[in-house]
Each structure stands twice: as structure tokens, then as C-alpha cells.
Amino acid sequence: MARPQHFGYFFSRGFGPQAWGRSDWDWGHDWTKPDLYQQSVRTLEQAGMDLVIAEDAISLGNPSTLDLRIRQAYGGPKHDPLLLAPYLFAATSHIGIAPTVNAGFTPPYLAARQFATLAHLSSERLGINVVTDVGSARHAGLPPLPHDQAYDRAEEWITLLRRLWGSWGSSGYVGDPSDWHFADGDALDAFHNEGAYFTADGPLNALPLDSDPVVVSPGGSGRGLAFAGTHSDVQLALAPLSAAAVADYRGRVIAAAQAAGRTAADLRILFVLKPEIVSSSDEADRIVEASRHLSDDDLRTAAIAWSSDSETDLLALDLDAPVPDGTFGDHVSSRHDPRAARRHPGRPAARAPGTQGPQGAGVLARGLRRHRRRVRRLHRGARVGRRQRRHHLLGRPAPGADPPDVRRPGAGAPARVGSCGGEYGAGGIRANLFDFWWWTGSTMGGPARPVVDRLDHASIPRRHGQSSAVRRISARSEAELIAQ
Incomplete structure (x- = not known):
């Protein structure tokens, strides 16, 4: 099974x-x-x-x-x-x-x-x-x-x-209705934190x-x-x-x-x-094959989506050329790079094989x-x-x-x-x-x-x-x- x-x-x-x-x-x-x-x-x-x-x-x-x-x-x-x-x-x-x-x-x-x-x-x-x-x-x-x-x-x-x-630990909350003892303040962690980015107190x-x-x-x-x-x-x-x-x-x-x-x-x-x-299966093969021959409109649609995700204007680039090094700044994690470009080094991002239609x-x-x-x-x-x-x-x-x-x-x-x-x-x-x-x-x-x-x-x-x-x-x- x-x-x-x-x-x-x-x-x-x-x-x-x-x-x-x-x-x-x-x-x-x-x-x-x-x-x-x-x-x-x-x-x-x-x-x-x-x-x-x-x-x-x-x-x-x-x-x-x-x-x-x-x-x-x-x-x-x-x-x-x-x-x-x-x-x-x-x-x-x-x-x-x-x-x-x-x-x-x-x-x-x-x-x-x-x-x-x-x-x-x-x-x-x-x-x-x-x-x-x-x-x-x-x-x-x-x-x-x-x-x-x-x-x-x-x-x-x-x-x-x-x-x-x-910060309440394992014994801070008591909840005993027999004597209405709700919590034990002595068990709580009243800490003070001063870090590189945040200052905060508990509990x-x-x-x-x-x-x-x-x-x-x-x-x-x-x-x-x-x-x-x-x-x-x-x-x-x-x-x-x-x-x-x-x-x-x-x-x-x-x-x-x-x-x-x-x-x-x-x-x-x-x-x-x-x-x-x-x-x-025939329809699957047809779509896969069509995705290898994208139109310019399809490429622009994909580029607009990637531009939005990466906050980088990819429409200003040559869609038939690899994405140049240094295109993305520090605000972009590597996971936002166009995936096809990482998968096929040296090939244009939008025209790399295996993308399925304009949606990437x-x-x-x-x-x-x-x-x-x-x-x-x-x-x-x-x-x-x-x-x-x-x-x-x-x-x-x-x-x-x-x-x-x-x-x-x-x-x-x-x-x-x-x-x-x-x-x-x-x-x-x-x-x-x-x-x-x-x-x-x-x-x-x-x-x-x-x-x-x-x-x-x-x-x-x-x-x-x-x-x-x-x-x-x-x-x-x-x-x-x-x-x-």
C-alpha cells in the first residue's frame, strides 16, 4: 500500500x-x-x-x-x-x-x-x-x-x-477552583531582554x-x-x-x-x-510541447509576474537573453530568482524549457x-x-x-x-x-x-x-x- x-x-x-x-x-x-x-x-x-x-x-x-x-x-x-x-x-x-x-x-x-x-x-x-x-x-x-x-x-x-x-513555565497557571487560586506569580519569568534589534520584558x-x-x-x-x-x-x-x-x-x-x-x-x-x-495523456503532451514555444505575449506575462514577485523590472531586459548578474538586490531572496533561469544556466529565463505556459x-x-x-x-x-x-x-x-x-x-x-x-x-x-x-x-x-x-x-x-x-x-x- x-x-x-x-x-x-x-x-x-x-x-x-x-x-x-x-x-x-x-x-x-x-x-x-x-x-x-x-x-x-x-x-x-x-x-x-x-x-x-x-x-x-x-x-x-x-x-x-x-x-x-x-x-x-x-x-x-x-x-x-x-x-x-x-x-x-x-x-x-x-x-x-x-x-x-x-x-x-x-x-x-x-x-x-x-x-x-x-x-x-x-x-x-x-x-x-x-x-x-x-x-x-x-x-x-x-x-x-x-x-x-x-x-x-x-x-x-x-x-x-x-x-x-x-514565560509562564509549567507551574505558573494553577486554575484550582477549590480555593480560587488562578496563577502563581512567583513561577512566571519576569525577564528583561535587550538584544541587537529588540528590547522587551516578560512575562x-x-x-x-x-x-x-x-x-x-x-x-x-x-x-x-x-x-x-x-x-x-x-x-x-x-x-x-x-x-x-x-x-x-x-x-x-x-x-x-x-x-x-x-x-x-x-x-x-x-x-x-x-x-x-x-x-x-495527449492533452498533457500538447500542453508541454506548447510551453516550449511561448509567444512574446506569454513571455511578457511571465516577466510581469516575476517582476512583481521580485520587485525588479524585468521588462527592461532582453527576454531572449539570460538574466544578468546583479539584477536583483539584497531585498530579493534566491528563491525569487526565476526558477527556470536557475535550472538552465545560460538560457533565457522566460524561454527555458519545461515552463508550463505563461504561468511559469x-x-x-x-x-x-x-x-x-x-x-x-x-x-x-x-x-x-x-x-x-x-x-x-x-x-x-x-x-x-x-x-x-x-x-x-x-x-x-x-x-x-x-x-x-x-x-x-x-x-x-x-x-x-x-x-x-x-x-x-x-x-x-x-x-x-x-x-x-x-x-x-x-x-x-x-x-x-x-x-x-x-x-x-x-x-x-x-x-x-x-x-x-
């Missing part, structure tokens, strides 16, 4: 204009309201996902690329996903929610108290996706920092948060947690991987999905963890993929046809019919389909398979992620196996007894599926 795997979903436009520039914008959702996101997380929870990570950027960008970032809503506007999180927790019972937070932008004491409050409200389903964006500093009157110093600040920030979360004015919120990190540079190895519970990994590349990436993250006195079992490495689900690198999935019977069974009784519902599940409307009804709970979601209580264990997001662990690399014995080479492998159900068809939630929305 195939091994279970961990899955999550990445809202790559965060709390921003979902579906802008696509036909499903006509469904009429208001992206500023919680309904659309609540429906999404309900569906993802029914599919057995471990967590949802919501992207964010505090700043609209630097003046030179401001128009590039907002003209087609690639980089903004965005609302704060931390404030959306309570609505998502209210709509679900088990799935973890990890909004993006900027280490250093929010003072440690305030951040620790906000996150502790949300962790209690959600029964410890809160995670935090920690980023080190240095371009936002000017909005708060903070000095900009080079890339590595931003990670130094993030290290101090997360270390201080953990000390604040632990934290919030009840202690059973465990700290899960820390997610996306940094792919050497400094970013060192941060992940030392502090993170989940590393969001951008790498080519070949066996060799996956094994190499995992090896570097785990080496960083071991250097910090941790083990491979102490963190999860979730590789980002953006599957395109098609109906046949992707994984083409071919396995849907063999599961057609299961998909039909999964969607039996769906309100708008099987064909339309399948397209809704895959994130794009079928011709003539009605928009999903987000006004009543559960509408537009696949039928629940099995018992939610039986699929998820107690303990919140940490239990979701650490209820099992498989080593898939090559440095601990045995050959490495690719995390994904087709949909069949990427969609193994995480919990036994769950239909594998329910895991076939595809991208082509503004979300990216992440899998370990």
Missing part, C-alpha cells in the same frame, strides 16, 4: 483579488469578504489537507515597480491574512491556518500575544509563515537591512517570541499554550535554510521536482537542522507544485482519467451536476456553470468522505503535521524517490480509508498545492 503523505494549500495571492484576469472572476465573489476563503478552507479540510498557508506582503513595493505590481493585481492590494484567520477557524474544525507574518515588523511582545490569543481561539490550529521582507521597513520608519542581517533580526525575533510563550499577558504555534519558513537561500533548520517546523520548498533535486534540497535542510541539534523528524519539508489536471514552471498531471469513476462517486448528488462540480473542484468554471453558492455552509464543497474526527487527531496543526513521518531522501539508506512525478504519486491519501479522488484538488486558482 502506498505511503500516506502530508499535504497543504498555499494561497499565493493571499488575502487579495482572487481570480483577477481569469474567467471565474465573473462568478462575482467579493475578495474583501471572508465567504470565499471560508468555503475554500472547508473544502480543503474535507479533502484532508494538513494546513493552509496564506501569502502576504505588507508593502505595495518600491516606487519603480509600483505600477507593475498593481496594474494586474499581481502584488497588491492585499489585506492582512492574520485578521482573516479567525473567520477561517470559525468555518473549520481541524485544518491548520498559517498566515504570513513579517519578522521584525511587528514588535515581539505584541506578536507573541496576538499569536497566543489566536492559538487559544483555534484550539492550537494556528501556524505562522515567517518572512524577512526588508522592503517594507520604510513604512514603519525602520532602517532597511541587507538580506543576511534580516535573518539575524528574524532569529532574535522568533527566539524572543518563544521565550514569551514559555506575556496571555495564558500558556500546550505547544508553540507551528513556524513555517519559505527562505531558499543558504541563510534561509539555516533559519529553517534551527527554528522551523515546516520548510516551504521551491525546487525542481526531480529525485536528485528533492534529495539535495532535503539534505541541505536536514543538515542545517542537525547543526542546530535537531533531527530530520523535527520538521516537515513541503515541496511546492502547481499541477495542471487534464483529461488525457509547473507540473503537468495526467492521472485524472483513471479515477473518473471515483470522481463521479465523490460528486454524486452535487447541486449543479457532475461536470460543473468537477470543474469547480479543480478551481475553474465549466462552460455554463453557475458560481458556487458561498452563502450557506458546505455549498460548493465535495461530499465528506469518512469521519472528520477519525481523519484528524487531537492536538491542532502540530498533530496534523507530526502524526506520522516518512524519510524520502537518499542519505539515510535506500534510493531517493521523487516526491511527485505524476498526479498518482502526489495524491496519495494521508489517512487510510479516505478516497484518493478527494485529494485531487488542482491549482489554476490563485493557490498552489504543496506536498511532502
Whole structure:
């Protein structure tokens, strides 16, 4: 029997204009309201996902690329996903929610108290996706920092948060109603911290947690991987999905963890993929071949997206030439370099083979046809019919389909398979992620196996007894599926 795997979903436009520039914008959702996101997380929870990570950027960008970032809503506007999180927790019972937070932008004491409050409200389903964006500093009157110093600040920030979360110790909270003894002040850690970047005092004015919120990190540079190895519970990994590349990436993250006195079992490495689900192998081959012969319009579309992500105007470059050294400044982590350029040194970034259409690198999935019977069974009784519902599940409307009804709970979601209580264990997001662990690399014995080479492998159900068809939630929305 195939091994279970961990899955999550990445809202790559965060709390921003979902579906802008696509036909499903006509469904009429208001992206500023919680309904659309609540429906999404309900569906993802029914599919057995471990967590949802919501992207964010505090700043609209630097003046030179401001128009590039907002003209087609690639980089903004965005609302704060931390404030959306309570609505998502209210709509679900088990799935973890990890909004993006900027280490250093929010003072440690305030951040620790906000996150502790949300962790209690959600029964410890809160995670935090920690980023080190240095371009936002000017909005708060903070000095900009080079890339590595931003990670130094993030290290101090997360270390201080953990000390604040632990400032009640194991005996500070008493809660004994027999003599109404609520807490023992002598057991609390009333510390004073003066660091290179932050000054703060404990203890934290919030009840202690059973465990700290899960820390997610996306940094792919050497400094970013060192941060992940030392502090993170989940590393969001951008790498080519070949066996060799996956094994190499995992090896570097785990080496960083071991250097910090941790083990491979102490963190999860979730590789980002953006599957395109098609109906046949012929259609898959056609799309792959077409992606090798992109038009100038396709290249400009990709360049605009990369320009937005990197806050660097790539439209001023020759799209048929390699990206020159020094194009990206200190504000850009190596993970934001166009991935095709890293994969094919010396080739033009936008014309490198293997990119899937104008949306950039992707994984083409071919396995849907063999599961057609299961998909039909999964969607039996769906309100708008099987064909339309399948397209809704895959994130794009079928011709003539009605928009999903987000006004009543559960509408537009696949039928629940099995018992939610039986699929998820107690303990919140940490239990979701650490209820099992498989080593898939090559440095601990045995050959490495690719995390994904087709949909069949990427969609193994995480919990036994769950239909594998329910895991076939595809991208082509503004979300990216992440899998370990």
C-alpha cells in the first residue's frame, strides 16, 4: 500500500483579488469578504489537507515597480491574512491556518500575544509563515537591512517570541477552583531582554499554550535554510521536482537542522507544485510541447509576474537573453530568482524549457482519467451536476456553470468522505503535521524517490480509508498545492 503523505494549500495571492484576469472572476465573489476563503478552507479540510498557508506582503513595493505590481493585481492590494484567520477557524474544525507574518515588523511582545490569543481561539490550529521582507521597513520608519542581517533580526525575533510563550513555565497557571487560586506569580519569568534589534520584558499577558504555534519558513537561500533548520517546523520548498533535486534540497535542510541539534523528524519539508489536471495523456503532451514555444505575449506575462514577485523590472531586459548578474538586490531572496533561469544556466529565463505556459514552471498531471469513476462517486448528488462540480473542484468554471453558492455552509464543497474526527487527531496543526513521518531522501539508506512525478504519486491519501479522488484538488486558482 502506498505511503500516506502530508499535504497543504498555499494561497499565493493571499488575502487579495482572487481570480483577477481569469474567467471565474465573473462568478462575482467579493475578495474583501471572508465567504470565499471560508468555503475554500472547508473544502480543503474535507479533502484532508494538513494546513493552509496564506501569502502576504505588507508593502505595495518600491516606487519603480509600483505600477507593475498593481496594474494586474499581481502584488497588491492585499489585506492582512492574520485578521482573516479567525473567520477561517470559525468555518473549520481541524485544518491548520498559517498566515504570513513579517519578522521584525511587528514588535515581539505584541506578536507573541496576538499569536497566543489566536492559538487559544483555534484550539492550537494556528501556524505562522515567517518572512524577512526588508522592503517594507520604510513604512514603519525602520532602517532597511541587507538580506543576511534580516535573518539575524528574524532569529532574535522568533527566539524572543518563544521565550514569551514559555514565560509562564509549567507551574505558573494553577486554575484550582477549590480555593480560587488562578496563577502563581512567583513561577512566571519576569525577564528583561535587550538584544541587537529588540528590547522587551516578560512575562506575556496571555495564558500558556500546550505547544508553540507551528513556524513555517519559505527562505531558499543558504541563510534561509539555516533559519529553517534551527527554528522551523515546516520548510516551504521551491525546487525542481526531480529525485536528485528533492534529495539535495532535503539534505541541505536536514543538515542545517542537525547543526542546530535537531533531527530530520523535527520538521516537515513541503515541496511546492502547481499541477495542471487534464483529461488525457495527449492533452498533457500538447500542453508541454506548447510551453516550449511561448509567444512574446506569454513571455511578457511571465516577466510581469516575476517582476512583481521580485520587485525588479524585468521588462527592461532582453527576454531572449539570460538574466544578468546583479539584477536583483539584497531585498530579493534566491528563491525569487526565476526558477527556470536557475535550472538552465545560460538560457533565457522566460524561454527555458519545461515552463508550463505563461504561468511559469509547473507540473503537468495526467492521472485524472483513471479515477473518473471515483470522481463521479465523490460528486454524486452535487447541486449543479457532475461536470460543473468537477470543474469547480479543480478551481475553474465549466462552460455554463453557475458560481458556487458561498452563502450557506458546505455549498460548493465535495461530499465528506469518512469521519472528520477519525481523519484528524487531537492536538491542532502540530498533530496534523507530526502524526506520522516518512524519510524520502537518499542519505539515510535506500534510493531517493521523487516526491511527485505524476498526479498518482502526489495524491496519495494521508489517512487510510479516505478516497484518493478527494485529494485531487488542482491549482489554476490563485493557490498552489504543496506536498511532502
